[in-house]
Amino acid sequence: MILTLAGGVGGSKFVKGLASSKHKEDVTVVINTGDDFERFGLYISPDIDINLYTLAGLIHEQGWGFKDETYNTQNVFKNLYDQDCWFNLGDKDLATHIYRTHLLRQRISLTEITKELCEKLGISLKILPMSNDRIASYIHTPEGRFHFQEYLIQRRMSDQVLKIEYHGAANASPSPGVLEKIAEANIILFAPSNPLVSIGPILSLPVIKDAIKKSKARVVAVSPIVNGGVIKGPADRMMRDMNIEVSPAGIVDYYEGLLDGIVIDFQDEQYFSELKNRGLEVLVTNTIMDSDEKKESLANQVVEFADHIKAKALKQNI
């Protein structure tokens, strides 16, 4: 059993790789919902949608939203109703938001809704939201506190990040199935997602973090930091603001005490010895997933690497 924690754009590519990997039958993905928020009364779950659209082959090449998207609803909002549309709501994407919101108002849980959407979209990979409780990642800045989506899109990541608050996490329950899947897992993977606002919110549920710590599974992170930066998103500047080294070593610092291994890109080979010296198993490979083949290949390599750590640990125990 393989459990993967993932966020949006970067994470979804790895998840797509897992879905076509040799191990697809064994994979459960727990998705960050700390980005979730409401616009015009519609509940929006950005990371779930990115993963679903990616897995269903519907994703726009920009990494979020539907391909071949139109913005006719939004243009009426903007041009006739004079509304600030800083968060793009495509016409096709809106179907998901309206449908999900409608089901949530009938007290159907995000977990059940996600399962239903997966079925409708022909996705067989098991996807769980991290929680059915409302958790919001707030970015504290010198200008005040902003929801992560506001920080990211409306304010274009221009603020200095002083602190990240996972509002609601302390008392939130994991989605049904999450703790069971952690307990069953032989391998736990952290997708190459933003540690602070994609994986961090999932780990901010104390019971999830504890369960991972106590798990017998090997825990492996794929570094989202490559050559001192990120492929997409604000992880690098957020880490810098938070005084976390923008490198695979910084990723290991952030996940302190959780990891058995880390997967780094060829471009970061120079970190190999340092990471080994810190007691981690290290896989150096290509982590740039610019094709479906590379996504699948990385997923297979990461799972095999984690399996290898496990075998090694078992041998040591004998």
Add this chain to the structure above:
Amino acid sequence: MILTLAGGVGGSKFVKGLASSKHKEDVTVVINTGDDFERFGLYISPDIDINLYTLAGLIHEQGWGFKDETYNTQNVFKNLYDQDCWFNLGDKDLATHIYRTHLLRQRISLTEITKELCEKLGISLKILPMSNDRIASYIHTPEGRFHFQEYLIQRRMSDQVLKIEYHGAANASPSPGVLEKIAEANIILFAPSNPLVSIGPILSLPVIKDAIKKSKARVVAVSPIVNGGVIKGPADRMMRDMNIEVSPAGIVDYYEGLLDGIVIDFQDEQYFSELKNRGLEVLVTNTIMDSDEKKESLANQVVEFADHIKAKALKQNI
């Protein structure tokens, strides 16, 4: 002061005429909300929208919805999420539904929302929904009870109408301003809308009907029935099922005790004497509003006719 009761397609053409008439400053329109319902958790107010889009010059030539509409959200609903989309939800139209629903959930009243939409759409005519309470026109048929929109669209008017129920009307309050406007009015007009499901629901609020009965205003209906049929909609077949004569005389029967005058089309000139004999003032004119000029002309004629009835009544009283 001129108060007009109106429904959707037919009524909105007359309302459009009033908005460009000599009397536009003096007009308040009370719109039927008995058609209102929810789809996918969105509150939809068909008759208000038809009137707003018509007044703003945004209406599709079919008589409802936006011109140059697209259906990309709905196609996702249908094709990906396997939903029954019997009620067409255009992408542009959805902006109105989402916006209104969002405001309603903030406990802003339909009256206030309608006012705001009018301002945003540059509509200066005063528009009031008949009520802020939920009223639903249900059509009782041999197959069961259906919301009017289901009867009209989903079931394509194929059922025999046994009874019409204005659910919620008995205890509903008129929108703020409606009773005041009735009291102030010198002229009350019933637009050429479906009597049973457009004007009927408004009159189904007992206080509205009483206020009109007690009003000093002259009450004039424009017959929606021309030459034994309707221009659009199910009024003729519904009247037939309900044993109401499908003619201007049937309209007078339905509005019994309320009217001082009626406006009929040239094609129904043969009813002139009968209607006069029943004590009504009768204007025979062209009521087919197939151009903006004809809409305006009819509106001007109807108001002048009502004024004339008033002058005549005053003279008789002297």
